[in-house]
Amino acid sequence: ACDAVVTLTWNDNLEPDLVGYNVYRSTTSTGPYAQLNVATVPTSMFDDMTVSNGVTYYYVVTAVNASAQESANSVEVSATPQSGNMGGGDVGPPWINEFHYDNAGGDTGERFEIAGPAGTDLSGWSVVGYNGSNQLAYQTVALAGVLADQSGGFGTRSFAFSGMQNGSPDGLALIDGFGAVVEFLSYEGTMIASGGAANGLTSTDMGVSETTST
Template identity: 55%
Template sequence: MFYQLKHKVNRIGAIFIAAFITIPASAEIPANYYQSVDESTPESLRNSLHQIIKGHTKIPYTSSSTDTWDVLEQADEDPNNSNNVIDVYKNASYRKVGGGNSNYNREHSWPKSYGFPNNVSSNYPYTDMHHLFIANGSYNSSRSNKPYADCTSCNEKVTLLNDGRGGSATESNWTVGSFESGSWETWEGRKGDVARALMYMAIRYEGGSHAVTGHMEPDLILTDDRSLIGASNTGSNIAVAYMGLRAELIDWSREDPVDDYELRHNEVVFTYQGNRNPFIDHPEYIACVFEEICSGNGGGTPPPASTNAWINEIHYDNRGGDVNESVEILAPAATNLLNWRIEAYNGNNSSLYKTVELSGTVPDQQNGFGSINFNIKGIQNGSADGLALINPQGEVVQFLSYEGTLVAQNGSAEGMESTDIGVMETNSTQSGYSLQLSGHGQEYSDFIWQSPMQNSRGSINHNQSF
């Protein structure tokens, strides 16, 4: 499939004189684009990525020449209808009209009110299309400038079924409140998109001046502190601004891996701006930059994957609405979890219902072992639901279940019977508790699953030693 990039000569209604350039839908990263990347430390990776992507070409927001409308209508094109666009929140398909209309508009995923509200020639983030998306006008208004965050007791904003996704009860946006105290939870098919867009903004804009024009640029920072986000809403362009929520954006980037929508958006924007989103091209960089879990190899070659990794902690049910559902993976220090994944199986039909791509390098937390916790919203509450840990070769390392056993009907574990861990959570389990392994050793078989206790997410479990 190819995408046509239109250069307007003028705009009169919907009539354009156009010339066309074609680019492939999934073009490869240009050779040597990331050659200068240094992954040895979080700071070195951040700095080297900034040097690569800074100084991009600014496209006018609205203009009689090529502007952001033209580019976004190509970047967010409906893959099944080149005359339409797909919006980021409602997943609706709308006919392209080449500008403002009653159906869709342009969403600043990093709200412009937080740091750069005034569209002047020196304001590069305002028109940076790596964080702009076509969005349903009503949904964009509802999101407003609320931080991205998981949402409980919230109002539902449903999606539509398009391109085989959206439209189900588990694929909705959720929102509550307003301004920095509010929350907008993007639906599961696009939450990774907005997470990686904001991560790009935090690396692209680090203060200082534009590499070519010399215009001063803001320092955009991801945070979990809502008060800092609120203080960024001054009504003026400012030097330092905040957005978030950082921890949940990291989780979202894991829950929703890069897909063809993001690849297309990245490629089209690159064609015009001349820079790329490194967290789409290399999602493994996220762990180093934002979690300070780095391979430490400088040149970017990850350490070998371990064959001795296992599920070490699980939380799936608690009193009231389930919160902070998660699975923790434990492995020898320096294990790279890139290309590992967790597959979740529903006991009602023994079928795969969720896949979570993993990433990050395991830290040394105790005598050469460590853990990484992965938030996974929507883990089924039983009975006999399963979790499979899959290595980069597609092999099932573990197939565990709780509240009974099941035989997987599809997925990587197809035909395999799960192993019941023998303990469970219920709807009376205290919030903040989890199921954990305890004991002493260096193999999964050395440890025993324990009934719910205070969680130890992302660290060595209680009563566990190596």
């Protein structure tokens, strides 16, 4: 969410008779929702420019096929547009800012930090751990909370991730409330995810590592 704009993205529906999507909004969690689009949305992105800064909005999306049949609602996501969250352009979605996965001796305090624009609601988002030995997802951590304005219109939140794999390589995927991959990072090498939201994606190697002496 940026200054008077909420940008929604979601995973494509792969049904062969897909026509497009409907986007619904409410100012109350779980609705009732009102449809925003007049014509069916043809792509998996929608800009809501009828919002007011400081108000939290709740969204769901449905898929529509050639017979005008509509799917069930997606998972609800929320956003709170804020004034000043744009500095010459969209500041973009949150990101994985840092993480800790390896200790000297037994691993303790494993966690990651999410950073992003102040006011970003992380409800419905998640981080998925991918194991480089088999490329599969091994754990999902649900995110929650709203990023506070800690400095310059940005904030962070830290989340525990017990059992985070020790690398060579392993990865973390940041998933938004519509199930779309926002970021797929790895450490101690690159990998290609198999299954889950990041299926088939190649990770971006952070280029850093922790050792057992960390």
